[in-house]
Amino acid sequence: MIQQGDVVILAGKVKGKKLNHLTLALGEATGHHHTITKGDAELYENNGVLFLKVNSDKATLTHQEHKTVEIPQGEYKINIVKEFDHFSEEARNVQD
Amino acid sequence: MSKIDKLTPKQEKGLTEWREHCLNIGRDTSPINKDLTEKSWKKFYQILGKKEPVFWYCQSPLQAQIVINIFPEIVKIFEITDKGANIRANIWANIRANIWDNIRANIRANIRANIWANIGDNIRANIGANIRANIEANIRANIGANIGDNIGDNIWANIGDNIGDNIRANIGDNIRANIWDNIWANIGDNIGDNIRANIGDNIRANIWANIEANIRDNIKKMKLNYIDTYSWCQHDIGWIAYYKYFEKYGLLPNDKNFDIFDIWHDLACSCGWCYTFENIIFVCEKPCKLYLNNQGQLHKDGAMALEYSDGYGLWMLNGVKVTQELIETKAEDLDPSIILKEQNAEVRREIVRKIGIERVCQKLKTKTLDIDGEYELMLLDLGDERQRPYLKMRNPSIQTYHIEGVEPNIKTVDEALNWRNGTTERPEVLT
Numbered sequence: 001m002i003q004q005g006d007v008v009i010l011a012g013k014v015k016g017k018k019l020n021h022l023t024l025a026l027g028e029a030t031g032h033h034h035t036i037t038k039g040d041a042e043l044y045e046n047n048g049v050l051f052l053k054v055n056s057d058k059a060t061l062t063h064q065e066h067k068t069v070e071i072p073q074g075e076y077k078i079n080i081v082k083e084f085d086h087f088s089e090e091a092r093n094v095q096d
Numbered sequence: 097m098s099k100i101d102k103l104t105p106k107q108e109k110g111l112t113e114w115r116e117h118c119l120n121i122g123r124d125t126s127p128i129n130k131d132l133t134e135k136s137w138k139k140f141y142q143i144l145g146k147k148e149p150v151f152w153y154c155q156s157p158l159q160a161q162i163v164i165n166i167f168p169e170i171v172k173i174f175e176i177t178d179k180g181a182n183i184r185a186n187i188w189a190n191i192r193a194n195i196w197d198n199i200r201a202n203i204r205a206n207i208r209a210n211i212w213a214n215i216g217d218n219i220r221a222n223i224g225a226n227i228r229a230n231i232e233a234n235i236r237a238n239i240g241a242n243i244g245d246n247i248g249d250n251i252w253a254n255i256g257d258n259i260g261d262n263i264r265a266n267i268g269d270n271i272r273a274n275i276w277d278n279i280w281a282n283i284g285d286n287i288g289d290n291i292r293a294n295i296g297d298n299i300r301a302n303i304w305a306n307i308e309a310n311i312r313d314n315i316k317k318m319k320l321n322y323i324d325t326y327s328w329c330q331h332d333i334g335w336i337a338y339y340k341y342f343e344k345y346g347l348l349p350n351d352k353n354f355d356i357f358d359i360w361h362d363l364a365c366s367c368g369w370c371y372t373f374e375n376i377i378f379v380c381e382k383p384c385k386l387y388l389n390n391q392g393q394l395h396k397d398g399a400m401a402l403e404y405s406d407g408y409g410l411w412m413l414n415g416v417k418v419t420q421e422l423i424e425t426k427a428e429d430l431d432p433s434i435i436l437k438e439q440n441a442e443v444r445r446e447i448v449r450k451i452g453i454e455r456v457c458q459k460l461k462t463k464t465l466d467i468d469g470e471y472e473l474m475l476l477d478l479g480d481e482r483q484r485p486y487l488k489m490r491n492p493s494i495q496t497y498h499i500e501g502v503e504p505n506i507k508t509v510d511e512a513l514n515w516r517n518g519t520t521e522r523p524e525v526l527t
Contacts (some may be wrong), residue, residue, distance in 0.1 A: 003523035005491070006441070030416050030442055062366040064415070066493040067527035079518040084501040086222055087437060094440040094500065 005066045006094045012077030014053045016046025024050060024061070024078050024094045027096040032064040036071075050078035110345040116339035121364055122330060124386070128153070128381050129366035136362045137370070137377050143356065156404030157369045160378045164323050164371055241374045241472035300331035302394060302410055303369075303402065304418065327370040329363040330382050336360050381405055389414055395422060397450065413446040427451055432459040433479050435499060445491075445498050452464060453488070453497045473502070487512045493527050 002009040007024050009075045022036035022043050036043075036052070037091040039059030044051040052059075054073050130153070138148055154160040157188050179406075181368050340361055342348040363370070368380035385403040389395035393415030394402055400423075401410035411423045422430070427450050435456060438444045448456055457474070465473040472488040477497075486499050502512045514520050 001519065001521040001524050002525045003517070004525075005493075007177060008517050008523075010521065011458060020201075021145050028440065032415070042107065068527055069525055081500075081516050082518065083441070083516070084484075084503050085439065086478055086482070086501050086504070091503065094441045 002069055002071060003096070004034055004061055004063055004069045005008040006081045006096060007061075008079035008081060009052065009061075009071060010077045010079060011019075012051065012075060014042075014044050014075045016044040016049075016051060019043045019050075020043055024052070025080060025096075030096065032096070034061060034063045034066075036060065037062045039071075052076040052078055078095075098288035100228050101246045104346075104489050107345045107347065110341065114337065114344065118333050119392075122333040123336075123386055124330065124365075124382055125384050125386050126382065128368065128379065130379075132362050133370075133379055134368035136359045136366065137372070137379075139359050147375060149372075149375055150361075152376060154378055154380050156408040157380050157403075158408045159406050160369070160371055160380050163321050164373075164378055192193075198203050291511045300328055302412065302415075303331075305417075324372055325369060327363075328370055329366075329367050329370055331369070332360065333364045336364050383409070391415070399423070413450065416442045416446045418443055418446055422447065422450070432456040436460070436476065436478060441498060441500065444500075445496055448499060456499070457488075466508045466510075466512075471509045471513070473506070473512050485512070487516065 001011075022041055024034040024036070024043070026033045036059050039054060040056035041059040042053045042055070044053070052071070053075050054071050056073065058070045058072050061071055082091050083094050084091050099111040120298035130151075134151055137151070141147070141149055149405055152163065154163055288374050336357070339357060340354070343350055343354045343357075348354075368382040370380065381404060383402050384405045385400065387394070387399075387401045393408060394412040397413060400409035401412040411420050413423065430447070430451050432451050435444050435447045435451075438447060460476040461474045462477050463475040465475060465485060466490070467473075467503060470490045470492075474486050474488055475483040476486045477483055484504055485502050487502050487509070488497060488499050490497055500516070503515055506512050506515060513522070
């Protein structure tokens with residue numbers, strides 16, 4: 001398992017529809033984004049969950065503040081970390 | 097001709113030299129160079145076979161959005177003033193004062209009506225009825241057709257498609273044919289990507305998002321439209337710097353493509369954002385104040401991080417958009433409990449950073465439930481007689497603290513991380 005900030009990358013079979021971008025998460029307050037910037041990779045979406053397929057030996061995941069991460073060839077499920085809002089009493093993905 | 101596979105010492109030095117030079121262009125807060133701006137745009141319009149444009153100067157992109165939206169009405173007034181005495185400057189001052197004050201007061205519902213009423217009063221006070229009628233009949237149809245009605249004929253796409261993409265493709269082919277990939281990538285990393293990240297992501301994107309939000313959420317209620325542009329001029333420097341490096345440092349010969357490219361470079365050096373239309377270009381000033389942290393992110397505690405001369409600007413801490421109140425309130429006067437209701441994690445991080453993690457814990461923490469390495473599970477006082485668990489953690493990349501709520505029944509750091517990450521696995525790599 002690999003984690004870059006709010007993005008958790010777990011081994012998992014790719015499914016869903018192929019997307020035409022490689023941004024795993026986008027920050028609202030900063031415009032910062034977790035994006036594959038090097039390597040051959042494909043991003044898929046299935047029922048709101050993202051899946052990543054790395055075709056090359058490795059792909060580079062970058063973010064403006066977090067250190068760069070190398071993701072080895074393989075198929076992955078992308079989780080966005082959760083937090084609990086005790087005022088609305090509901091869980092939600094962390095928004096940045 | 098063999099491809100270039102090694103940079104000369106001068107070219108190598110130029111990577112940082114040129115990068116710093118271009119970053120300074122993107123961050124420049126000096127006054128607009130009107131001569132160079134107009135000369136450059138006229139060249140572009142000539143290339144496109146377009147009529148020479150007139151120029152309308154705005155203090156900020158947000159002001160430009162408003163002016164463009166009401167421009168058909170302004171044109172009528174503007175032409176009236178040309179026929180009258182020296183009212184042109186007064187009219188503009190009046191428009192600016194009345195529009196901008198209202199906009200800054202957060203866009204009251206009747207702004208449009210107010211502007212028209214103010215301008216109308218001014219006309220009625222200064223222009224006789226017979227002249228008004230005459231001008232209405234003679235000017236409205238004429239100028240309206242040439243400027244007012246054509247305002248919708250935005251040619252930014254024309255400029256982008258006909259000049260930008262074409263030139264970029266030509267120079268790109270030239271680069272690929274003559275320079276080996278490793279050198280190309282090196283230049284891309286050092287010049288293009290770096291400046292794009294510093295200027296494009298940190299500055300341009302923030303202004304764009306802020307303006308769009310202002311228009312979309314506020315002004316749109318008055319049925320004004322968001323006006324798009326691809327002419328960011330000063331903030332286009334990222335891609336300009338990249339291509340121009342090849343010519344400037346002798347990797348590629350100067351040719352007609354670079355001559356055209358130089359027009360863009362001149363615009364980047366001379367002005368802020370531009371909105372290009374048939375016959376008219378709205379040119380914005382550059383920001384007059386710009387503050388950055390040592391990471392190159394927009395940052396200023398106590399004032400706007402980026403400000404235009406009309407007062408429009410961005411309130412930002414370490415690259416994160418926050419409220420004016422957070423910026424202007426002294427850390428010791430801020431109530432730490434505001435972090436509990438803030439939904440955005442990055443904003444929350446900046447609140448913690450400003451107030452200080454110690455004071456946040458001192459004010460809100462009632463008990464430590466568990467500690468594991470850099471993680472601490474704490475019970476925080478919600479201020480309504482409830483105490484709920486929050487996970488305190490340190491960002492391993494930038495060493496700042498985050499506080500995030502976890503499910504009420506969680507008792508340990510381990511349970512908190514399992515729930516937060518959606519897995520019982522622990523990261524082999526964490527940044």
